[in-house]
Amino acid sequence: xxxxxxxxxxGPGDPELLTVKAKGMLEGAAxxxxxxNRRGEESTAMExxxxxxxxxxxxxxxxxFSMDPDDNVRRRCRSDAVxxxxxxxxxxxxxxxxxxxxxxVYSTYMYVDEExxxxxxxxxxxxxxxxxxxxxxKARIPLVIGDEGLAVVSMAKNNEASLxxxxxxxxxxxxxxxxxxxxxxxxxxxxxxxxxxxxxVISNIGMEGEYIGPLDPEREYGYFTTVIVKKGNGxxx
Amino acid sequence: xxxxxxxxxxGPGDPELLTVKAKGMLEGAAxxxxxxNRRGEESTAMExxxxxxxxxxxxxxxxxFSMDPDDNVRRRCRSDAVxxxxxxxxxxxxxxxxxxxxxxVYSTYMYVDEExxxxxxxxxxxxxxxxxxxxxxKARIPLVIGDEGLAVVSMAKNNEASLxxxxxxxxxxxxxxxxxxxxxxxxxxxxxxxxxxxxxVISNIGMEGEYIGPLDPEREYGYFTTVIVKKGNGxxx
Numbered sequence: 001x002x003x004x005x006x007x008x009x010x011g012p013g014d015p016e017l018l019t020v021k022a023k024g025m026l027e028g029a030a031x032x033x034x035x036x037n038r039r040g041e042e043s044t045a046m047e048x049x050x051x052x053x054x055x056x057x058x059x060x061x062x063x064x065f066s067m068d069p070d071d072n073v074r075r076r077c078r079s080d081a082v083x084x085x086x087x088x089x090x091x092x093x094x095x096x097x098x099x100x101x102x103x104x105v106y107s108t109y110m111y112v113d114e115e116x117x118x119x120x121x122x123x124x125x126x127x128x129x130x131x132x133x134x135x136x137x138k139a140r141i142p143l144v145i146g147d148e149g150l151a152v153v154s155m156a157k158n159n160e161a162s163l164x165x166x167x168x169x170x171x172x173x174x175x176x177x178x179x180x181x182x183x184x185x186x187x188x189x190x191x192x193x194x195x196x197x198x199x200x201v202i203s204n205i206g207m208e209g210e211y212i213g214p215l216d217p218e219r220e221y222g223y224f225t226t227v228i229v230k231k232g233n234g235x236x237x
Numbered sequence: 238x239x240x241x242x243x244x245x246x247x248g249p250g251d252p253e254l255l256t257v258k259a260k261g262m263l264e265g266a267a268x269x270x271x272x273x274n275r276r277g278e279e280s281t282a283m284e285x286x287x288x289x290x291x292x293x294x295x296x297x298x299x300x301x302f303s304m305d306p307d308d309n310v311r312r313r314c315r316s317d318a319v320x321x322x323x324x325x326x327x328x329x330x331x332x333x334x335x336x337x338x339x340x341x342v343y344s345t346y347m348y349v350d351e352e353x354x355x356x357x358x359x360x361x362x363x364x365x366x367x368x369x370x371x372x373x374x375k376a377r378i379p380l381v382i383g384d385e386g387l388a389v390v391s392m393a394k395n396n397e398a399s400l401x402x403x404x405x406x407x408x409x410x411x412x413x414x415x416x417x418x419x420x421x422x423x424x425x426x427x428x429x430x431x432x433x434x435x436x437x438v439i440s441n442i443g444m445e446g447e448y449i450g451p452l453d454p455e456r457e458y459g460y461f462t463t464v465i466v467k468k469g470n471g472x473x474x
Contacts, residue, residue, distance in 0.1 A: 019255065
């Protein structure tokens, strides 16, 4: 019997925002794997797990997924990670691979899922609370209501085209990984006839540098920064 | 001491997909309120609560939020509901008001939150798993990866303009409340150079008529139907 791979979304940060299902699976898992960009890097997903579950006695595995600009380096990393997972599944062990937020939203896990399934192993995905849902809850603004639409884009690769489509066509725009793009983001917002008060920044919740408030381009923001832009001026409709 | 209102997202259907926080709050709540469109209507959110928590001994309150096309009728309903909630808060009781999915995504709660806060009461929002996150997990497709964007629109009001913006500008489109708009949705998809296999339907999960698969316009779909349209032909990239 080979093992099964579980992709588990651990939510945005608060261990209490794990689902009952995810918590139970992590408690029962003998092997927990977590992705990092560099060996030895801290993993926020894994910190959340440690806050919710006793991991002593479990096998905890760091998987390296490089963000190197060279496609070949990234692909080699992914292939090594898949081989390591397959080796453990061949031992008959199940693996819980954890993802910050939800598994379907900008996660590495979905690439792994496809490759592992392609090798003939069984997999299952457990959804998690996306950071933008908890951010909107914290800021006490709706993400989307009535007949409005919602767009979600990431600034990780300075994706101006997606941001333009979003700001042109949507009443509500979630901008993820915005921490070092605040100046250009504000310019885009102003180009669409809005201003700072249309943008609510939700940054590093529960961590150093926590901030919830309007977009201040003079301020520095931590890595975990999401901006919610609302055409309806952010007064909550 | 007046009570506090909690808006609690109970996730998409499986009681195990409640967060640990939401479950704990519902267990501790003396009063649970749930919204319906018509008196006596079944509430999926409340069914989820009953699957997760013993509600015997709790005060369970049905709040009517009419979907009447007349604005005045809808506003009067909302105002009655807010009055009822305020009366209970004045008794010093906390209230947990539940929402299917996430509180920020097309929910009635956020209107109530604003009005109750406006009356000077304290409120708090607890996020939930949106149906589109669990739908993508079930269908085993990513919602959004890499430098792609994601758009979320609702067909509840046959919102063609949002759908057009979404299909024009985004690699991934979530279409909520699509159950009785499948024909026109497929036409829109085809007008954008895609076809049935680009659309994954996730319908009535865990209920009668459960379906996960490509869009078949000949089929009938239940009320809880979400469609995920991917330009990258839905093969999971």
